[in-house]
Structures are given as C-alpha cells and as structure tokens.
Amino acid sequence: MSSFSATKRNTRARFFDRTATALFWGIGILILLVIFWLLYTIMHKGLPNITPQFLVKLPEEIDAGGGIGPMLFNSFYVLFLSLIFSVPIGIGAGIYMAEYAPANKFTEILRICVEALSSVPSIVFGMLGLAIFAEYFGIGLTILGGSISLAFLNLPMLTRVTEEAIHAVPADLRNASYALGTTKFQCIRTVVLPVALNAIVTGVCLVAGRAFGESAVIILTAGLSTSGEMWDFSLFAPGETLAVHLWYVQSEAIVEDARQIADKAAAVLVFVVLFINMVFRIPLWFNNRKLKR
Amino acid sequence: MSTPVHELTKQQSILVNSTTTSKFNRMARVRLTNRLFKGYFLFSILALCFVLALVIIFIGKTGFLTFNTLSFSEFFLSMNWAPEEDHFGAGLFIINTMILTGLTLLISVPISIAIAVFNAEIAPNWFKSFIRPVLDLLVGIPSIVYGYLGMTVLIPFIRDLTGESLGDGMLAAALVLSLMILPTISRISDDAITAVPKKYREAAYALGSTRLQVIFKIVIPAASRGIVTAIILGMTRAIGETMAVVMVIGNTAQLATTLFTPSSVLTSNIVMQISNVEFDSTWNYALHMMAFLLLAISVLLILIIRFLRAKGVKEA
Structure with missing residues (x-):
C-alpha cells in the first residue's frame, strides 16, 4: 500500500502502545468496579434491614434493637445550623473575591488565607472549637459549638465554589447591566447571582454533603452523647451526630447488635450524603431545561 | 417612554x-x-x-506552652511517647505520618495518574461522562465510612491473606487513604492534561509517535506542574485525614517498623487522647503542638502550590 515498512523499533513501539492502552482500560474499569463494589457493600449490608422505627427510635445502652433517632436528628440540625452560620459569610467572601478584589498584594494575602484555611485538617478545627467553647466560654460540648466549628470548616470551601461560579459568568452580561446604569450591587443581585445560582447551589450541596458526614470536628466539639430525647432543639445540649455515632458504636458501645447498628448507620450516612448531593440539584436541572427551551 | x-x-x-x-x-x-x-x-x-x-x-x-517544660529536641526527636510517665516524644508520630503519607502516595499516585491519562486521552466520550461522576461519588463518601469499611472488610481480608494476627497498621491505613485521595489527584491531573494544547499532540503524531509515546513524552511533561499540584493537594488530604486512619491503624504509640505494626500518626493520636487530658497539662500542650505542626505542614504545602503556579504563569 505504501512504501513504509515497519522497522523493529516501530513494531516494538506499536506493541507497547497496544499493551499500554489495554492496561489503561484495565485500570479504568477496575477502579469503576471497586467504586461500585464499595457502594454495594455499604448499601447491601445496611439498607435491607432498616425499618422506620430504627430511624426514629432512641438508642439503647445495653439491649439490642436500639435506634438512631436523636443522632439522625442532630446530624440534620447541626448541618442546618452550620450552614446558617457559614453560607452568608462564605458566599459574601466569594463575591468579594470574584467581583471586588483588586489585583494587588492585599488580595494576594486574602487568597493565601482562603487556600490556607481550606487546607487546615478538620481535626484542627475540632481542637479550635474545643479551645473556644469548652475552655474559653466554658459551655462544654454542645450543638452550638459543634455547628460553629463545622461552619469554620465549611467557610473556605463555600468561598471557593462561589468565587468559581461567579467567575464563570460572562463579562458581557455585567457590561450590559452597567450600561443600563445599575450600581455594582444591583448588577450583582439582579444579573450575576441569578446566572451563577446554579453553580452556587451545586457547590453548597457538595459542601453540605461533606459536612453531614464530618466526624472529627463533631467528636471534639459536640461530644459522644445526646440529650437522650428526640426533637431536642436546645442549642446547649450535647449533639452526637450519626457519623460520630458510627464511631462510638464501633469503638465503645457494649450493645450486642453494635455491628448491625454500625452497618445500618453507615448505609444511612452514605445514602443521605448522596441524596443531598443529587436531590437538591433536581429543581435546578428542570430550571435549566426550561431555560434552554 | x-x-x-x-x-x-x-x-x-x-x-x-x-x-x-x-x-x-x-x-x-x-x-x-x-x-x-x-x-x-x-x-x-x-x-x-x-x-x-x-x-x-x-x-x-x-x-x-509545651516548650516551657520540654526541650525542642525532646519533643521533635525523642521516640518515647508515654504521657503517664512524662515522656512526650512526638518524633515517632512525625515519622509515622511521613511513612504513611509516602506509602499512600506510592500506591495512589500511579493509579490516579493512570486514571487521569485514561480519562483525558484514551476513554471515549460516553465512558468519560460516566467515569467522572462516579469518581465524584467517591469524594462524597464520609471518611468515617471509609474507616468503618477498612475495619470491617479490609482488615479481615488482610488478616486472611497474610496470616497476621491483627492486620491493623500502615498497610491498611495506606490502602484506605489511597482510595480517598484518588479522586482528588486524578481529577486535578485530568484537568491539567486536558488543558495541554492540542497542537503539541498533533505535532508529535505528525512525527510518527504512537499514542503511548505522545502521552509519556509530550502530554505528561507538559502537564507536569498541574500533576504535581494535584499530588500535593492529595498529600495535604492524606496528612490531615483523621477518622479513616484512626479506625485502621491500631493506635499504639510505637514506630511502624513493619507494614502490620499497630502504630499511630499525628492525627490519630490527637483524636484518641485529646478528650481525656487536663487542659493545663503538658500532655494537652504537646497534643496542641502536634496539631500546630499539622497546620504548619498544610500551610507550607499550600505555599508550595502557589509558588509552582506563579512560576507557571511567568514561564507561559
């Protein structure tokens, strides 16, 4: 066909290429299988045995058959409070970094702060919460302390997702809005934020999912116990969450069905995190389709 | 009007x-x-x-405050951590953390980069749009669940495979951590590889390279700075990870001399002991110093990333 004839080197290179391609495919598929096996293991061991009572019942100290009611409630309560504290500030900071920050040394320092804060290990935030709330204010291990410490952990991530979402808004839209004589804030409120909302909500959901499963911070700041009641909205009650309960059951509990409780708790935990990551995006997805039409 | x-x-x-x-x-x-x-x-x-x-x-x-009662060299160099007898040598935790991080990267980096290369260069589009969200699922799983699975699935498996009596230790912790930082490294490397200009590849193909040669001689060197950033980010996550490690490492204050020695790293030692100590004790101060060390390491790594990025901008 052509005058090209393969030398030994060509043949070898082609052989390596084929082998490597097969190897890359192999690794890709292997990792997919590992991930699915992981999810299957978590769900399969826990989900089939979960009854509605398990989700609302009080835990038992000694007898089998306890539930995870207060912990599940605390998980949502702490998550909710921490988002209340962190979302306004995180989004505000993100807006500042994306819209206002001038290109100078000061902004560089702010940016280093955000990145440094997002790299701080969660255990360190836990110790900070312990130092502030248990030692400095002396209120002990509480839901309030836990949720504020968790809010610290969320802050840099929220700032980053907001900044990225706002950077993705085309400059044309802003210019058009300025041309109509809007002030900077009017432009942000009526043009930039609505366009970026989709990405911001997605980002907040990812952060919420991570915060829901966070345990190192909560162990140190909200403790290993609950107030022992369901629907306890007190801010100063100890606030063991589901993720912490999984740790407690596995390491310290003496109930005979600890293993089953842990299996079920893990399944609920993963299920809720995936749920948070996906379900809150569905309205946005519909919204998008409407916009595209 | x-x-x-x-x-x-x-x-x-x-x-x-x-x-x-x-x-x-x-x-x-x-x-x-x-x-x-x-x-x-x-x-x-x-x-x-x-x-x-x-x-x-x-x-x-x-x-x-640790250094009011302790010398610098004792805290950093001594391998003897026995708080009940007033020995606060954090050296062994520092070394264990380094071993664990090194081992994790050794397992995770080749696989993550292979996945990134696969995603960016080899996988067809339908497969790409499938594997990326699935990798994100991995990020969503809470670290405590990783630890729990490591404890209930991985450790018995290691025990059967090697005949060790316990199975806790560096290998189990490194395997769990590798899986946890895999999406971080592969996602960012993937972005870096995708950002390599297409003309580089075309030039290499025009010279008669195979795809493997393009990947190893052109794409990875061109994306190397992004890949290094990805590895460092994965490293910060591995160093700071607590709950997954604490459940599989065995929590004994000794140097990890073998892969299966129950041992302890900075994070796991802090979380195991901090709740039980008096606030005004050297023990507590030493634990805080260890946390400060973690903090300093992560900030340092972030500064390194910034330095790399600034250099990249200058060269471009």
Whole structure:
C-alpha cells in the first residue's frame, strides 16, 4: 500500500502502545468496579434491614434493637445550623473575591488565607472549637459549638465554589447591566447571582454533603452523647451526630447488635450524603431545561 | 417612554432628582445599599481571615506552652511517647505520618495518574461522562465510612491473606487513604492534561509517535506542574485525614517498623487522647503542638502550590 515498512523499533513501539492502552482500560474499569463494589457493600449490608422505627427510635445502652433517632436528628440540625452560620459569610467572601478584589498584594494575602484555611485538617478545627467553647466560654460540648466549628470548616470551601461560579459568568452580561446604569450591587443581585445560582447551589450541596458526614470536628466539639430525647432543639445540649455515632458504636458501645447498628448507620450516612448531593440539584436541572427551551 | 430613574446616566438623574424628591430618595437608597453591601462582602472575607488567625493563635499559643517544660529536641526527636510517665516524644508520630503519607502516595499516585491519562486521552466520550461522576461519588463518601469499611472488610481480608494476627497498621491505613485521595489527584491531573494544547499532540503524531509515546513524552511533561499540584493537594488530604486512619491503624504509640505494626500518626493520636487530658497539662500542650505542626505542614504545602503556579504563569 505504501512504501513504509515497519522497522523493529516501530513494531516494538506499536506493541507497547497496544499493551499500554489495554492496561489503561484495565485500570479504568477496575477502579469503576471497586467504586461500585464499595457502594454495594455499604448499601447491601445496611439498607435491607432498616425499618422506620430504627430511624426514629432512641438508642439503647445495653439491649439490642436500639435506634438512631436523636443522632439522625442532630446530624440534620447541626448541618442546618452550620450552614446558617457559614453560607452568608462564605458566599459574601466569594463575591468579594470574584467581583471586588483588586489585583494587588492585599488580595494576594486574602487568597493565601482562603487556600490556607481550606487546607487546615478538620481535626484542627475540632481542637479550635474545643479551645473556644469548652475552655474559653466554658459551655462544654454542645450543638452550638459543634455547628460553629463545622461552619469554620465549611467557610473556605463555600468561598471557593462561589468565587468559581461567579467567575464563570460572562463579562458581557455585567457590561450590559452597567450600561443600563445599575450600581455594582444591583448588577450583582439582579444579573450575576441569578446566572451563577446554579453553580452556587451545586457547590453548597457538595459542601453540605461533606459536612453531614464530618466526624472529627463533631467528636471534639459536640461530644459522644445526646440529650437522650428526640426533637431536642436546645442549642446547649450535647449533639452526637450519626457519623460520630458510627464511631462510638464501633469503638465503645457494649450493645450486642453494635455491628448491625454500625452497618445500618453507615448505609444511612452514605445514602443521605448522596441524596443531598443529587436531590437538591433536581429543581435546578428542570430550571435549566426550561431555560434552554 | 417612562425610563426608570436608575437606568439613567448620572447627569440625567441629577436633573430628575432636583424635580422629584421621592425619586431622589430612591437613588440615595440604591447608593447606600451599594456601599453597605460592598462593606458586607469585605467583612465576610475578613471574617475568613479572622478564622485563620483564630486557628493559628489558639492552637499555636497552647502548643508553644509545651516548650516551657520540654526541650525542642525532646519533643521533635525523642521516640518515647508515654504521657503517664512524662515522656512526650512526638518524633515517632512525625515519622509515622511521613511513612504513611509516602506509602499512600506510592500506591495512589500511579493509579490516579493512570486514571487521569485514561480519562483525558484514551476513554471515549460516553465512558468519560460516566467515569467522572462516579469518581465524584467517591469524594462524597464520609471518611468515617471509609474507616468503618477498612475495619470491617479490609482488615479481615488482610488478616486472611497474610496470616497476621491483627492486620491493623500502615498497610491498611495506606490502602484506605489511597482510595480517598484518588479522586482528588486524578481529577486535578485530568484537568491539567486536558488543558495541554492540542497542537503539541498533533505535532508529535505528525512525527510518527504512537499514542503511548505522545502521552509519556509530550502530554505528561507538559502537564507536569498541574500533576504535581494535584499530588500535593492529595498529600495535604492524606496528612490531615483523621477518622479513616484512626479506625485502621491500631493506635499504639510505637514506630511502624513493619507494614502490620499497630502504630499511630499525628492525627490519630490527637483524636484518641485529646478528650481525656487536663487542659493545663503538658500532655494537652504537646497534643496542641502536634496539631500546630499539622497546620504548619498544610500551610507550607499550600505555599508550595502557589509558588509552582506563579512560576507557571511567568514561564507561559
């Protein structure tokens, strides 16, 4: 066909290429299988045995058959409070970094702060919460302390997702809005934020999912116990969450069905995190389709 | 016809203002909110910096109290951690952390980069749009669940495979951590590889390279800075990870001499002991110093990433 004839080197290179391609495919598929096996293991061991009572019942100290009611409630309560504290500030900071920050040394320092804060290990935030709330204010291990410490952990991530979402808004839209004589804030409120909302909500959901499963911070700041009641909205009650309960059951509990409780708790935990990551995006997805039409 | 006042230019609006006071009020209000919110946004970012300052001050202040009763060399170099007998040698935790991080990267980096290369260069589009969200699922799983699975599935497996009596230790911890940082490294490397200009590849193909040669001689070197950033980010996650490690490492204050020696790293030792110590004790100070060390390491790694990025911008 052509005058090209393969030398030994060509043949070898082609052989390596084929082998490597097969190897890359192999690794890709292997990792997919590992991930699915992981999810299957978590769900399969826990989900089939979960009854509605398990989700609302009080835990038992000694007898089998306890539930995870207060912990599940605390998980949502702490998550909710921490988002209340962190979302306004995180989004505000993100807006500042994306819209206002001038290109100078000061902004560089702010940016280093955000990145440094997002790299701080969660255990360190836990110790900070312990130092502030248990030692400095002396209120002990509480839901309030836990949720504020968790809010610290969320802050840099929220700032980053907001900044990225706002950077993705085309400059044309802003210019058009300025041309109509809007002030900077009017432009942000009526043009930039609505366009970026989709990405911001997605980002907040990812952060919420991570915060829901966070345990190192909560162990140190909200403790290993609950107030022992369901629907306890007190801010100063100890606030063991589901993720912490999984740790407690596995390491310290003496109930005979600890293993089953842990299996079920893990399944609920993963299920809720995936749920948070996906379900809150569905309205946005519909919204998008409407916009595209 | 009736143009709203805020859509007029400045001079026009002054004209309008002089005639209608109610509209002037609106203008003033708009200006005021504008200024107020700028202040609020600035306040938010400063609050963030304040939190960082809080972390450094609270942890550092308590941490450095360690050296009132302890010498620098004892804390950093001694391998003897026996708080009940007043021995606070954190050297073994520091070394264990380094071993664990090294081992994790050794397992995770080749696989993650292979996945990144596969995603960016080899996988067909339908497969790509499938594997990327699935990798994100991996990020969503809470670390405590990783630890739990490591404890209930991986450790019995290791025990059967090797015949060890316990199975806890560095290997189990490194395997769990590798899986946890895999999506971080592969996602960022993937972005870096995708960002390599297409013309580089085309030039290499035109010279007769195979795809493997393009990947190893052109694409990976061109994306190397992004890949290094990805590895460092994965490293910060591995160093700071607590709950997954604490469940599989065995929690014994000794050097990890083999892969299956129950041992302890900085994070796991802190979380196991901090709740049981007196606030005003050297023990507590030493734990805070270890946390400060973690903090310093992560900030240092972030600064390295920034340095790499700045260098990249300069060269481009």
